[in-house]
Amino acid sequence: MYNNTSNENLILALPSKGQLGESSANFLGKAGLNIYKPNKRQYTATIPSLPKCEVVYQRPTDIFAKVNEGRVDIGITGLDIVMEYTEDSDDVMVIEKLGFGKCELLLAVPDSWIDVTSIADLADLSLRNQSTGKQLRIATKYSNLTKSYLYRQGISHFLLVHADGAMEAAPRMGYADMISDLSETGTTLRENHMRPIDGGVIVESESVLIGNKRTLRNSPEKLETLREMIELIEAHKRARKFVSLRANIKGDSVTDVQDRILANEALSGTKGPGVVEVASPAGMTDKWFETNLLVPSNLIHKTMQHLRALGGTDIIVHRPDYVFDDRSETYNRFEEMLYADDKVSI
Numbered sequence: 001m002y003n004n005t006s007n008e009n010l011i012l013a014l015p016s017k018g019q020l021g022e023s024s025a026n027f028l029g030k031a032g033l034n035i036y037k038p039n040k041r042q043y044t045a046t047i048p049s050l051p052k053c054e055v056v057y058q059r060p061t062d063i064f065a066k067v068n069e070g071r072v073d074i075g076i077t078g079l080d081i082v083m084e085y086t087e088d089s090d091d092v093m094v095i096e097k098l099g100f101g102k103c104e105l106l107l108a109v110p111d112s113w114i115d116v117t118s119i120a121d122l123a124d125l126s127l128r129n130q131s132t133g134k135q136l137r138i139a140t141k142y143s144n145l146t147k148s149y150l151y152r153q154g155i156s157h158f159l160l161v162h163a164d165g166a167m168e169a170a171p172r173m174g175y176a177d178m179i180s181d182l183s184e185t186g187t188t189l190r191e192n193h194m195r196p197i198d199g200g201v202i203v204e205s206e207s208v209l210i211g212n213k214r215t216l217r218n219s220p221e222k223l224e225t226l227r228e229m230i231e232l233i234e235a236h237k238r239a240r241k242f243v244s245l246r247a248n249i250k251g252d253s254v255t256d257v258q259d260r261i262l263a264n265e266a267l268s269g270t271k272g273p274g275v276v277e278v279a280s281p282a283g284m285t286d287k288w289f290e291t292n293l294l295v296p297s298n299l300i301h302k303t304m305q306h307l308r309a310l311g312g313t314d315i316i317v318h319r320p321d322y323v324f325d326d327r328s329e330t331y332n333r334f335e336e337m338l339y340a341d342d343k344v345s346i
Contacts, residue, residue, distance in 0.1 A: 009054050010225040013066055013075035016043065016057035020207065023100045024076045027207075031236040032321070033229065052225045063210075068092050070215045073222055080105050080182060080205035084142050091213050095334050096230065099237070101207035103184040105142055107200035110171050110178070111193045119199035123155050130157040139163040139176035142202070146180040149202040168192035209233075213338055227331050234330045235322035242270070242323055243300055245293045247312035248278060250286050257289045260310050267306040269293035294323070 014035075015021035025035055028047070035055060037045035045055040058066055063075040064082060068089045078101060082094060109116050116122055126136050136158040140146045143160050150158060161176045168188060170176035180202065183189055189196065216222055251257040254275050261273040271294070278288040291312075295303045304315055 007054075008219055008221040009052050010050075010074065010222045010229075011072040012047075012053055012055050013058045013063045013072040014055055015060050015063065015076065020060055020076075020078065020101050021057075024207065027098060027100055028233075031233045033232060050225060050229060052221065053229065064092065067210050067212050070212045072212075073215050073219075074209060074211040074226065076207055076209055078103075078182075078205050079208045080142065080145070080203050082208060082210060083203055083205075084144050087144065093211055093213055093337055095209040095211050095337075096233070096330055098207040098209060098233075101205075103182045103205050104201050105145060105180065105182050105203040105205060106196045107138075107146075107202065108168075108179050108181065108183070108189050108194045108196045111195055113178075116197060118197055119153050119155075122197060122200070123153060126155050126157045135159040136178070137161050137176045138178055138180055139167055139170035140180035141167075142180055145202050153199075168194055211334075211338075216338060227328070230331045230334065231324065231328045232322070234328055235324045238325070239320045239323040241297055242294050242320060243297050244318040244320055245295060245300070245303055245307065245315060246318070247291055247307045247315040248288050249291055249307065249310055249312045251289050251311075252287065254289060257291060257310075261291060261293075261307070264306050267295070267299060267303045269295055294320075 014024050028035060032049055033047050034049065035045050036048050037055075043057045045057070047053045047055060056066075056072060058072075058075070060077045061081055063072075063077040064085055066072045067075045068085075068091060070091065074095065076098065079094070079097070080103075082092065086092060107119070107122065109122075116125055122136075129136050136155075138146060138158055139161045141162060141164055143162060146160060150156070161170070163170055163176070167179045167181040169192065170179055171194070172192075179194070182205065183196065186196065211226070216226065249257050249260075251260070254277060257275045258273055261275070262268045274292040275289050278290050280286070280288055291307070293303060293307075300317060304317075307315055
């Protein structure tokens with residue numbers, strides 16, 4: 001078993017297979033954190049751009065357990081799993097929501113239940129079953145979340161049936177009446193003649209980066225590696241919102257070009273235009289200046305038109321890989337949570 005007690009390298013656990021595993025690797029790769037795994041059968045890997053980080057592969061549910069035990073420092077898993085088991089741990093914290101792997105934990109019933117379309121209908125069914133001595137059987141592997149949600153909805157007469165694998169088959173196989181399970185698009189439910197009920201969404205989930213407070217607090221080396229990882233991820237995610245426009249504009253001076261661009265503040269860049277004089281070829285009498293603007297992606301065309309109206313030409317658009325701010329909000333927020341005395345709520 002992996003031992004993390006004396007290792008100052010940051011240990012990252014990733015999903016070993018499936019869509020979540022592929023999405024995690026792709027997400028990290030786009031942020032410049034490509035994973036090197038020479039053999040597909042290996043359960044360890046490295047991140048060459050982050051030499052003090054080691055990767056181990058686990059099942060998503062085991063990732064939470066390993067982070068909780070402190071055998072790994074951080075991991076990527078589903079928010080649904082964290083919320084299902086977080087009551088059992090004061091050490092696990094959600095560092096950041098990653099924005100991929102989005103799905104819903106929801107209640108679904110067979111299509112044949114034409115009288116049950118909402119959570120209120122389900123409550124009525126539960127009461128009717130109670131009066132006749134029957135139990136409403138719900139197959140799930142999310143017992144804690146499902147039970148808490150049903151109680152909040154005033155439904156207390158039910159039996160949770162723990163199940164793994166293809167939950168949609170439970171009603172047809174006869175060991176449950178309905179299910180509480182994850183759904184991304186609803187296709188699998190429809191193909192198995194089931195449907196979600198109105199008001200039956202228990203949790204909206206996505207992939208999250210989690211960490212162990214205890215192991216991270218005790219190692220400045222691990223924190224420094226984690227800082228680099230977080231800042232690269234944050235800057236890459238932020239870069240998706242922006243584009244950089246460069247253009248050559250004829251003018252009298254740097255100030256002249258700046259003033260004309262700034263006349264439309266909404267299209268003059270997040271912090272204003274950068275303007276420098278271009279070294280023109282011999283014999284050219286006009287003075288040219290290069291400007292560089294960082295603008296929101298949805299303003300590409302309008303900003304281009306603004307620059308063109310000022311005489312701008314040779315307009316080039318770049319999509320940056322990273323956009324770093326003056327500080328990392330994600331890391332600062334993480335540090336506040338890391339050293340907070342109270343348990344962090346999700």
